[in-house]
Amino acid sequence: MDNKTKARYDAKAKIFKALAHPTRLFIVDELSREEKCVCELTEMIGADVSTVSKHLSILKSAGIVMDEKRGTQVYYSLKIQCVLNFLSCVESVMKASAKEQLELVI
Amino acid sequence: MDNKTKARYDAKAKIFKALAHPTRLFIVDELSREEKCVCELTEMIGADVSTVSKHLSILKSAGIVMDEKRGTQVYYSLKIQCVLNFLSCVESVMKASAKEQLELVI
DNA sequence: AATCTATTTTCTAATTTAGCCAAATAACCA
DNA sequence: TGGTTATTTGGCTAAATTAGAAAATAGATT
Numbered sequence: 547m548d549n550k551t552k553a554r555y556d557a558k559a560k561i562f563k564a565l566a567h568p569t570r571l572f573i574v575d576e577l578s579r580e581e582k583c584v585c586e587l588t589e590m591i592g593a594d595v596s597t598v599s600k601h602l603s604i605l606k607s608a609g610i611v612m613d614e615k616r617g618t619q620v621y622y623s624l625k626i627q628c629v630l631n632f633l634s635c636v637e638s639v640m641k642a643s644a645k646e647q648l649e650l651v652i
Numbered sequence: 653m654d655n656k657t658k659a660r661y662d663a664k665a666k667i668f669k670a671l672a673h674p675t676r677l678f679i680v681d682e683l684s685r686e687e688k689c690v691c692e693l694t695e696m697i698g699a700d701v702s703t704v705s706k707h708l709s710i711l712k713s714a715g716i717v718m719d720e721k722r723g724t725q726v727y728y729s730l731k732i733q734c735v736l737n738f739l740s741c742v743e744s745v746m747k748a749s750a751k752e753q754l755e756l757v758i
Numbered sequence: 759a760a761t762c763t764a765t766t767t768t769c770t771a772a773t774t775t776a777g778c779c780a781a782a783t784a785a786c787c788a
Numbered sequence: 789t790g791g792t793t794a795t796t797t798g799g800c801t802a803a804a805t806t807a808g809a810a811a812a813t814a815g816a817t818t
Contacts, residue, residue, distance in 0.1 A: 547678070547698075555674035561742050562677070566668035567776085568661035572653070584795060592653075597777050599796055609749035618785050618794045626745045632738025636667050639732045643715035673806085690765060700808050705766055724764045724815055 564608030565629070569593070570601050573622075577611060578630055581623035670714030671735070675699070676707050679728075683717060684736050687729035 547555075565571060569591060576582055576590065588598045602622055605611045612625040624630075653661075671677060675697055682688055682696065694704045708728055711717045718731040730736075 555677050558677050558742050559674045561745055562668050562672035566672040568665045571661050571664050594778055609745050628741035632741050635734035635738050636664050639667055639715050703807055
């Protein structure tokens with residue numbers, strides 16, 4: 547595999563890594579409804595603000611969300627809508643697995 | 653967040669984790685063309701067989717690929733085609749980021 | 759049965775990630 | 789200016805992930 551190809555796979559992997567955490571998936575779900583400030587998300591998630599802020603920065607640097615400062619607050623919103631489509635594909639993977647599990651039991 | 657909801661996010665995250673590695677993305681790409689045995693993939697990837705085998709088992713336990721033993725070889729193939737759609741969404745995330753980078757420079 | 763081949767599993771060391779606390783920044787307000 | 793609130797950053801520790809070497813397993817062949 548040449549360097550360029552390798553770099554492409556690394557870049558793709560970075561995006562998947564950004565989504566590969568339950569808290570970050572929750573954030574994406576919430577932001578798909580409407581923008582939220584860090585404080586609102588922190589409240590919902592129930593972790594330290596610094597932790598939530600770090601999750602957001604990972605999503606941002608992957609290009610999945612964007613932020614906008616208004617007064618003292620920073621609002622985050624979903625930047626790439628198609629992320630939602632692939633969440634629904636993931637659901638289908640989950641359903642397929644669950645069905646299989648079930649068939650093993652029956 | 654109740655336990656059930658949390659479990660759902662964990663399960664989704666598991667699927668993203670499975671895809672969050674350059675080698676595993678490469679494997680998915682290859683398998684989207686046609687099934688391959690572990691030895692063929694190992695040859696292409698150039699890592700230890702045990703490493704490749706482990707990557708495959710991660711993809712399998714996430715429900716993304718399936719395997720079939722034929723003689724001494726094990727053939728892996730893509731189980732969930734929609735994974736490919738979301739790879740194309742990821743590409744669009746990458747393009748958007750690249751475009752932005754470019755605009756910063758111009 | 760003994761051996762060979764392909765693959766998986768186990769073990770260990772190295773690297774990365776997650777989460778909290780404390781400190782630093784930034785924007786607003788008195 | 790000094791203080792307050794919201795957020796980010798740095799530092800630290802614990803947990804998770806990665807990779808390869810070696811050992812174990814399963815099926816095919818002699």
